[in-house]
Amino acid sequence: MPFSADAWARNEAAYETIRTMPFNAELADGRLSRERFVHYIVQDAHYLIGFGRALALAAAKARDPDRIVHFARAAESAIVVERSLHGSFFEEWGIDAKAFAAIPVQPSAHHYVSYLTATAFAEPYEVVLAALLPCFWIYAEVGRDIHQRAGADNPYRAWIDTYAGEEFHAAVARMIAATDEAAAQASPALLARMHEAYTAATRLEYLFWDGAWRLERWPV
Ligand SMILES: Cc1ncc(CO)c(N)n1
Numbered sequence: 001m002p003f004s005a006d007a008w009a010r011n012e013a014a015y016e017t018i019r020t021m022p023f024n025a026e027l028a029d030g031r032l033s034r035e036r037f038v039h040y041i042v043q044d045a046h047y048l049i050g051f052g053r054a055l056a057l058a059a060a061k062a063r064d065p066d067r068i069v070h071f072a073r074a075a076e077s078a079i080v081v082e083r084s085l086h087g088s089f090f091e092e093w094g095i096d097a098k099a100f101a102a103i104p105v106q107p108s109a110h111h112y113v114s115y116l117t118a119t120a121f122a123e124p125y126e127v128v129l130a131a132l133l134p135c136f137w138i139y140a141e142v143g144r145d146i147h148q149r150a151g152a153d154n155p156y157r158a159w160i161d162t163y164a165g166e167e168f169h170a171a172v173a174r175m176i177a178a179t180d181e182a183a184a185q186a187s188p189a190l191l192a193r194m195h196e197a198y199t200a201a202t203r204l205e206y207l208f209w210d211g212a213w214r215l216e217r218w219p220v
Contacts, residue, residue, distance in 0.1 A: 003183030003191065004133070004176045007198040011134075014202045018138060019145055021206070023213040028146040030154040037156060038093060040212035042100060043109040045086045047208070050113030051135060052078040057120035058128045067178060074171060085162050107218060108211030112204040119197060126182040130194035133179050134201040139163045140172040 008015075018024065023040070026032035052075045059071035090100065105113065119131045143163025150160050162168060183194060210216075 002180040003130070003186075003194060004137075004180050007130070007133070007195060008137070010195065011199055011202045014199075014206060015138060015141065018202075018206050018209065019142055021209055021213070023209045024142055024146060027156055027160075028149045028154075030151060030156070032156065034093075034155075036212055036215065038089075038095070039106075039215050040209070041086055041089050041159075042095070042103050043106055043208070043212060045083070045090075045100065046105045047109050047113055048078050048082050048086070050117050051132075052076075054116040054120035054128065054132060057117075058125065058132060061125040061128060063125075070174060070178060074175070077171065082162070085158060088158060104218065106211055106216045108204070108207040108216060112201075112208055115200060115204060123193070123197070124190070126179075126186050126190055127193050127197045129175075129179040129182050131197040131201045133175055134198060134205055136168075136172045136175045138202065138205050140169050143168065 023032065023036065027037075055071050055075035055078055059068050059075060062068045062071060090096070116131060116135075120128050123131070140163060143160060143165075146160050147164035150157070154160060179194075183191060186194065
């Protein structure tokens with residue numbers, strides 16, 4: 001079985017919890033409060049910088065020149081393309097660069113970014129890819145799931161359309177292929193570390209949304 005299918009099956013229960021968590025249920029039916037979505041999108045804009053950095057490190061660690069290009073482009077889209085999505089929400093709500101910079105990275109986002117960047121700096125290529133895969137895959141699945149249920153007048157339509165869209169799904173397919181290609185050459189010990197990384201990132205995806213739902217702040 002390819003790594004990706006095995007990892008998806010092992011983490012299916014966590015995915016199902018994420019898919020049905022209150023944040024995503026309300027995002028789908030459009031009832032999610034502006035306050036919660038703003039919290040989420042500000043944290044996500046911080047997150048995407050770390051995500052882009054981790055992808056750039058994956059590019060640097062790739063052996064195959066085509067994979068260097070693949071990950072360098074993925075780093076670019078994480079920052080540039082998604083920034084335009086977040087930027088349009090910021091504009092709509094009057095959050096300028098100064099206001100954005102003044103909002104701290106909250107604990108779950110901090111944890112996730114720290115995990116991804118530490119993994120990208122310290123771990124081998126294969127483990128870096130396994131840590132990055134849930135970020136792509138879970139968003140694509142959640143995006144499609146919400147897209148099926150959401151009404152045309154959903155206020156978060158731009159978000160839903162981005163993650164349910166063809167372009168993002170093509171990026172996910174490339175990420176799955178790259179991870180399976182890396183796993184095919186991996187020793188059993190390295191494969192085990194890949195699974196650990198995949199599960200850690202899946203859990204952090206949950207924490208990130210849950211943090212937005214709880215309007216999480218540093219307690220001190
Ligand atoms: C937390 C998080 N994970 C994954 C994605 C998808 O790029 C995102 N925008 N934010």
